[in-house]
Amino acid sequence: MSRRRSTATDATLRYLPVLVAATAFALPLAWVVVTSLKKQSEFGSSLLPAAPQLANYQLALSLLDFMKFATNSLVLSSSYALIVVMVSALVGYGFARHRAPGRGRLFMLVLATLMVPNLVLFVPQFVIFAKLGLTNTYWPWILWALGGSPFATFPRELDDAAEVDGAGPLRIFFQIYLPNAGPALAASAIFMFLWVWGDYLYPILLLNGDNTTLAVKMSSAYVDPRGNPLQTVTMAGVVLYVLPLIAFFAAANRFIVRGIVTTGLKG
Amino acid sequence: MTGAAQVLDRPVARVAPWRRRGLRRAVTFYLLISPWLIGFVLLAAIPLVMAFLMSLSNYDGLNLEYVQFVGLENYLRAFTDPDAQHALGRTLLLMAIVVPFSLALQLALALLVNQRIRFTSLFRTIFYLPYVIPVVAAAWVWKIFVDPTGGLLNALLGVAGAAVNVRWLVEYPTVVLALLTIWGAAGGGMVVFLAGLQGIPAEYREAAMIDGANRLQVTRHITLPLLSPVIFFNLVTGIIATLQILVQPMLLAPGILGLSPGTVPPRDNYLYAVHAYLEIFVKQLFGYGSALLWLLFGVVLALTLVLFKTSRRWVFYGIEP
Numbered sequence: 001m002s003r004r005r006s007t008a009t010d011a012t013l014r015y016l017p018v019l020v021a022a023t024a025f026a027l028p029l030a031w032v033v034v035t036s037l038k039k040q041s042e043f044g045s046s047l048l049p050a051a052p053q054l055a056n057y058q059l060a061l062s063l064l065d066f067m068k069f070a071t072n073s074l075v076l077s078s079s080y081a082l083i084v085v086m087v088s089a090l091v092g093y094g095f096a097r098h099r100a101p102g103r104g105r106l107f108m109l110v111l112a113t114l115m116v117p118n119l120v121l122f123v124p125q126f127v128i129f130a131k132l133g134l135t136n137t138y139w140p141w142i143l144w145a146l147g148g149s150p151f152a153t154f155p156r157e158l159d160d161a162a163e164v165d166g167a168g169p170l171r172i173f174f175q176i177y178l179p180n181a182g183p184a185l186a187a188s189a190i191f192m193f194l195w196v197w198g199d200y201l202y203p204i205l206l207l208n209g210d211n212t213t214l215a216v217k218m219s220s221a222y223v224d225p226r227g228n229p230l231q232t233v234t235m236a237g238v239v240l241y242v243l244p245l246i247a248f249f250a251a252a253n254r255f256i257v258r259g260i261v262t263t264g265l266k267g
Numbered sequence: 268m269t270g271a272a273q274v275l276d277r278p279v280a281r282v283a284p285w286r287r288r289g290l291r292r293a294v295t296f297y298l299l300i301s302p303w304l305i306g307f308v309l310l311a312a313i314p315l316v317m318a319f320l321m322s323l324s325n326y327d328g329l330n331l332e333y334v335q336f337v338g339l340e341n342y343l344r345a346f347t348d349p350d351a352q353h354a355l356g357r358t359l360l361l362m363a364i365v366v367p368f369s370l371a372l373q374l375a376l377a378l379l380v381n382q383r384i385r386f387t388s389l390f391r392t393i394f395y396l397p398y399v400i401p402v403v404a405a406a407w408v409w410k411i412f413v414d415p416t417g418g419l420l421n422a423l424l425g426v427a428g429a430a431v432n433v434r435w436l437v438e439y440p441t442v443v444l445a446l447l448t449i450w451g452a453a454g455g456g457m458v459v460f461l462a463g464l465q466g467i468p469a470e471y472r473e474a475a476m477i478d479g480a481n482r483l484q485v486t487r488h489i490t491l492p493l494l495s496p497v498i499f500f501n502l503v504t505g506i507i508a509t510l511q512i513l514v515q516p517m518l519l520a521p522g523i524l525g526l527s528p529g530t531v532p533p534r535d536n537y538l539y540a541v542h543a544y545l546e547i548f549v550k551q552l553f554g555y556g557s558a559l560l561w562l563l564f565g566v567v568l569a570l571t572l573v574l575f576k577t578s579r580r581w582v583f584y585g586i587e588p
Contacts, residue, residue, distance in 0.1 A: 014382055014384050015384060017375075017379055018379040018380065018382075018384065018390055021375075021376060021379065021394070022390050022393045022394070025393050025394055025396070025397065025450065025453070026393050026396075027412075027419065028408045028409060028412040028419075028450070029396065029397075029400075029408060031408075031411060031412050031418075031419045032407065032408050032411060032412075035411055035417065043416075043417040044414075044416030044417040045416075047422060087302045087303070090299055090302065091299065091300050091302060091303040093299060094295075094296055094298075094299025094300040095300060098292055098295055098296035098299060099292060099296070100292060100293035100295075100296035100297060101293060103296065106300070106304075109307070110307075113307075113311050113315070115507075115564075115567065115568065115571070116315065116564055117511050117540075117560060117563055117564055117567065118511070119511070119513070119540065119543065119544070119560050120315075120318050120557070120560045120561065120563075120564055121310070121311060121314050121315065121318065123314075123318060123321070123547060123553065123556065123557055123560065124313075124314035124315075124317035124318045124321065124557075125310060125314050127317070127321075127328065127553070128313075128314070128317075130328075143306070143309075143310065144306075144310065146302055146305075146306055147302065147303060147305075147306020147307065147309075147310050147311075169295045169299065173299075194399055194401075197401060198399075198400075198401025198402060198403070198404075199401075199402075200401070200402055200403050200514050200518070201513065201514050205548065215401055215402075215403045216403075218403050218404065218407070219403045219406075219518065231411060231414070231417060234407065235407070235411060238404050238407045238408075241401070241403075241404055242400055242401065242404045245399060245400075245401070246396065246399075249396075249399055250392070
């Protein structure tokens with residue numbers, strides 16, 4: 001055996017596995033885009049579209065009131081993300097920086113409830129929301145957001161310094177804590193947004209008709225006037241549903257990875 | 268409370284400063300966490316008690332007048348319900364396929380994108396993308412990818428000379444579900460592994476290299492042991508998530524009009540959470556369904572505890588960074 005492999009073999013060894021994996025991961029996604037550009041008659045008969053059919057995208061926007069449901073999703077996702085992040089920051093600040101009798105036991109409670117499957121909690125919540133007449137409104141999400149989550153972590157030294165100078169807890173929170181927690185808060189806001197935008201279970205059970213979200217609308221296929229499925233237009237709709245997320249995510253990529261690295265494991 | 272009041276009634280100068288400070292800190296603490304505390308009581312504590320009481324009753328989700336206490340009947344019923352047993356079996360099978368494969372893939376991807384190669388951020392994005400794609404879109408991605416006529420998978424198999432008219436969602440629904448799950452979870456696990464890898468000081472690997480270890484040996488004897496806490500974390504979260512899979516099998520149910528809620532998935536993809544969901548929201552058996560969900564919680568808890576017990580033997584917490 002030669003002591004040093006040639007650089008060409010070395011490069012192949014380094015790049016081949018990652019290229020194969022990336023192709024396998026991207027291929028199903030690329031196929032959605034390819035299908036969205038076909039004529040409906042080309043679906044199942046030819047592998048690639050003869051000419052890209054951008055008309056599918058127009059149909060996806062007009063065959064149902066796409067923008068209305070997109071707006072619903074946007075309103076619901078962003079208000080949830082905004083509220084939950086603000087509340088979580090405040091509560092996380094309380095847990096991280098303040099000592100009081102009962103704090104330890106409360107924290108154990110938080111951890112214990114995290115283990116309970118979501119559905120166990122959701123079923124009684126559903127009953128409560130129904131009895132209070134909150135189904136088919138956005139109130140359940142607002143209430144969930146107001147509950148917040150005490151899992152934000154921030155550097156400690158800053159507010160110790162502020163306390164020495166005599167600032168009160170709220171002043172520390174707004175003037176020192178919040179500005180410094182920026183990246184972590186932005187990352188968790190993005191994840192909260194993604195969660196609501198993508199969630200299918202809760203809107204299907206809690207919302208209906210015009211109030212529902214794009215996720216619910218996208219779960220059924222577009223059809224032609226005779227009720228035949230239009231897979232090509234459906235794929236165009238799926239692309240339009242996902243594209244804003246991908247753009248959003250690409251813009252915030254660094255944030256997100258950093259946010260996970262700093263909060264995900266050590267939280 | 269009286270103790271605190273007495274303390275405050277005394278002349279201020281006599282009170283130990285730490286005590287006043289302690290009371291103020293406690294008030295501040297409870298004020299700061301009050302939104303969460305109220306939310307916790309209303310959205311977690313009360314529902315938990317309700318969920319437990321419900322599981323002991325015949326509640327149908329509508330009429331409180333007819334609610335009767337039925338004791339452990341719902342729980343006993345679960346043990347004789349053939350659908351529940353079938354569903355549990357399929358769920359454990361899916362877990363046994365998905366979790367080990369996912370862990371290996373996530374670790375491999377993290378190692379691949381942690382190399383000193385070009386375009387790492389592009390590769391990371393490609394692997395991470397499926398993780399942020401909404402479940403409805405992901406279900407469509409796979410539904411169209413494995414479509415008998417319009418799908419790429421059959422076309423590729425056709426090029427390879429194999430059968431070309433496989434109806435994947437009907438004949439092999441669990442394969443598609445497993446692919447969707449593994450593909451969708453890979454990026455999340457990869458990022459966690461990547462953070463773990465980057466937390467290993469480079470000197471450890473370099474020292475081993477100087478001592479003559481090759482890349483494989485370094486991975487096996489240096490990287491993997493130091494990563495074991497991360498492996499353990501991904502293993503536990505992977506198991507908990509897989510046991511609770513609910514919407515994916517319903518969204519993947521075959522049918523040309525696409526995805527619809529409350530659809531009974533093919534028998535092979537009839538998972539435990541699906542069974543509980545259908546019992547509750549379709550058959551309106553809130554009592555029995557709640558019992559099923561508590562039993563699922565029991566399985567999750569038991570598996571987690573077993574894993575924590577065994578973790579002492581293979582998870583390495585030796586080096587503090």
